[in-house]
Amino acid sequence: NDSILKNEANPNNWASQLGNYAGQRYSPLNQITTDNVKNLQVAWSFSTGVLRGHEGGPIVVGDVMYIHTPFPNKVFALDLNNPGRVIWKYESVQDPTVIPVMCCDTVNRGVAVADGKVFLAQADNTLVALDAKTGKEMWKAKNGDHTKGETLTAAPLVVKDKVFVGISGGEFGVRGHLTAYDTNSGKMVWRAFSTGPDADVKIDPSKTMMMGKPIGQKDLGVSTWPGDEWKRGGGTTWGWYTYDPALNLIYYGTGNPGTWNPTQRAVDKDRAKSDNKWSMTIFARDPDTGEAKWVYQKTPFDEWDFDGVNENILADINMNGQQRKVLVNFDRNGFAYTLDRATGELLVAQKYDPTVNWATDVDMKTGRPNVVDKYSTFANGEDKNTSAVCPAALGTKDQQPASFSPDTGLFYVPTNHICMDYEPFSVSYTAGQAYVGSTVSMYPTPNSHGGMGNFIAWDAAAGKIVWSRPERFAVWSGALSTKGGVAYYGTLEGYLVAVDMKDGKELWRFKTPSGIIGNINTYTHNGKQYVAVLSGVGGWAGIGLAAGLTQEAGAQAWHNAVHPGHTEGGGVATAGLGAVGAHQSLGEYTQLGGVLTVFHIPDQK
Ligand SMILES: O=C(O)c1cc(C(=O)O)c2c(n1)C(=O)C(=O)c1cc(C(=O)O)[nH]c1-2
Numbered sequence: 001n002d003s004i005l006k007n008e009a010n011p012n013n014w015a016s017q018l019g020n021y022a023g024q025r026y027s028p029l030n031q032i033t034t035d036n037v038k039n040l041q042v043a044w045s046f047s048t049g050v051l052r053g054h055e056g057g058p059i060v061v062g063d064v065m066y067i068h069t070p071f072p073n074k075v076f077a078l079d080l081n082n083p084g085r086v087i088w089k090y091e092s093v094q095d096p097t098v099i100p101v102m103c104c105d106t107v108n109r110g111v112a113v114a115d116g117k118v119f120l121a122q123a124d125n126t127l128v129a130l131d132a133k134t135g136k137e138m139w140k141a142k143n144g145d146h147t148k149g150e151t152l153t154a155a156p157l158v159v160k161d162k163v164f165v166g167i168s169g170g171e172f173g174v175r176g177h178l179t180a181y182d183t184n185s186g187k188m189v190w191r192a193f194s195t196g197p198d199a200d201v202k203i204d205p206s207k208t209m210m211m212g213k214p215i216g217q218k219d220l221g222v223s224t225w226p227g228d229e230w231k232r233g234g235g236t237t238w239g240w241y242t243y244d245p246a247l248n249l250i251y252y253g254t255g256n257p258g259t260w261n262p263t264q265r266a267v268d269k270d271r272a273k274s275d276n277k278w279s280m281t282i283f284a285r286d287p288d289t290g291e292a293k294w295v296y297q298k299t300p301f302d303e304w305d306f307d308g309v310n311e312n313i314l315a316d317i318n319m320n321g322q323q324r325k326v327l328v329n330f331d332r333n334g335f336a337y338t339l340d341r342a343t344g345e346l347l348v349a350q351k352y353d354p355t356v357n358w359a360t361d362v363d364m365k366t367g368r369p370n371v372v373d374k375y376s377t378f379a380n381g382e383d384k385n386t387s388a389v390c391p392a393a394l395g396t397k398d399q400q401p402a403s404f405s406p407d408t409g410l411f412y413v414p415t416n417h418i419c420m421d422y423e424p425f426s427v428s429y430t431a432g433q434a435y436v437g438s439t440v441s442m443y444p445t446p447n448s449h450g451g452m453g454n455f456i457a458w459d460a461a462a463g464k465i466v467w468s469r470p471e472r473f474a475v476w477s478g479a480l481s482t483k484g485g486v487a488y489y490g491t492l493e494g495y496l497v498a499v500d501m502k503d504g505k506e507l508w509r510f511k512t513p514s515g516i517i518g519n520i521n522t523y524t525h526n527g528k529q530y531v532a533v534l535s536g537v538g539g540w541a542g543i544g545l546a547a548g549l550t551q552e553a554g555a556q557a558w559h560n561a562v563h564p565g566h567t568e569g570g571g572v573a574t575a576g577l578g579a580v581g582a583h584q585s586l587g588e589y590t591q592l593g594g595v596l597t598v599f600h601i602p603d604q605k
Helices: 002-009 096-101 552-562 576-582 584-588
Strands: 041-047 059-061 064-068 075-079 085-090 112-114 117-121 126-131 137-142 157-159 162-165 177-182 188-193 242-244 249-253 281-285 292-297 312-319 322-330 335-340 346-351 359-362 369-371 386-389 403-405 410-416 418-424 438-444 453-459 464-471 480-482 486-490 495-500 506-511 521-525 528-535 595-600
Touching (some): 002 112, 075 117, 112 157, 157 242, 281 322, 346 359, 403 480, 438 576, 576 584
Antiparallel strands (some): 041 595, 064 075, 126 137, 162 177, 177 188, 249 281, 281 292, 312 322, 322 335, 359 369, 403 410, 410 453, 418 438, 486 495, 495 506, 521 528, 528 595
């Protein structure tokens, strides 16, 4: 889209949620440096008036900043010339019965701004285009039905004259898809499903590439499932989308296959026959037609809820003396993948947390993980209770987007160090009800370096951690790297932290009003650099506070609702699909509340 390309070429803006189409979350601004970042102070702040988890971040185009909130998905256009003055406010009316079918808090990962419009994907499946000047609705499209468990949390992506949205509901047996709408009219242009026949998935087995050659076999999106389980097959698309204008390809990943109980998704005792395609898959598609150019499935036959939706960062890096156009993905399953983004060829797959134990490695010929039987939750065709699987379902990294700096050639990655016990059980499908089929409890990784989170620098050519800093809780905020040599991330306690990109040394930290699960952004206004972040604890990691699940009674009620008819294993340890137990002490450090905080270095008097 020309307006996005123009906005992102000007470093004074923060043009899109991930900073640019490549998803790098890097800024060439360099007024704030490793030397002066210690002088950073609050310039202004703004309360959104909404509690619960604030993901995503502000967009800045020219003199206007756009921010959004979790349900009911308010949008504010704020005047940077009169900081915090509300130019317009959009507030939708949504059916609150959408809230109980949102798995992981009522989050929203932000708006897209293009062609004088602001695009918002509302929780209730409404995609709306607003006039960027006035906030008036221009058109609305309906992308799903929350009575079937479908919701929206992802930030839309605009490419040329199309806006792309995914779908959430992998915990409700939703069948995932990515859908393109016309930016001018809101009319659907194409929809590509994540499971089912090739025609629905927009795969041509004679052309779509997998591991360097055409897929060959037909309709794997059907034959790798028992019966018609693919219709409840998950593979939802609630993560981030990136785009390479030169290759004309969009990239995104699909989530967990249907129920978390693997046995119900098995066609055979042999797990290798039940890939549950195309869940857990990176897709490269032509944005004009939706056709899949290549695919790569990271976790065939998932047994742990390692959704494969994390951002695919596009970077040009040096590999063995050669510049290569790669795509780098830090998957929930604990492996970081480097692929050729034109062909989908797998170049590197290495653990980005050494405590990851469910697989020893990835076979570079087949692209498949070598699963360790002990940590499998499926044995001889049956459910198996398994303990001490690392990472937990929260993943080594979840939705919190990483950053790539072209200056250092390194990736800066917010991560989790949490393990789990996993007890699968049979569950029957009812539209609109949870289809989870597993009781999970999570806890800090044993023998870890200290905390449940880690902020790391990663070399994607070598597949190695360069440096690493522990944090008390999962690092659930998106990272930012800058030309000034400073990288930023937020913590669940609410600290905004600035570190030296060279060695990870802490240079500055500030306690914002609530836990940070938003993404740090930077921009220039009137020639001066600012750093901006949304606080507001929540998301899956903070679901205990966000949904009031930290007390025994609330936690038990949650268990009864999510696991109907399954009485075992309720209470705080397993509430919030296991996340509450791990983060039980979070309330000692922070409480709910959505606030934007903007920082600067005050002028010398
Ligand atoms: O399967 C799905 O459709 C789905 C949706 C979402 C979501 O939309 O937020 C999450 C997840 N799964 C999920 O597995 C997960 O770990 C998760 C974390 C978060 C968050 O915002 O903190 N959302 C989601």
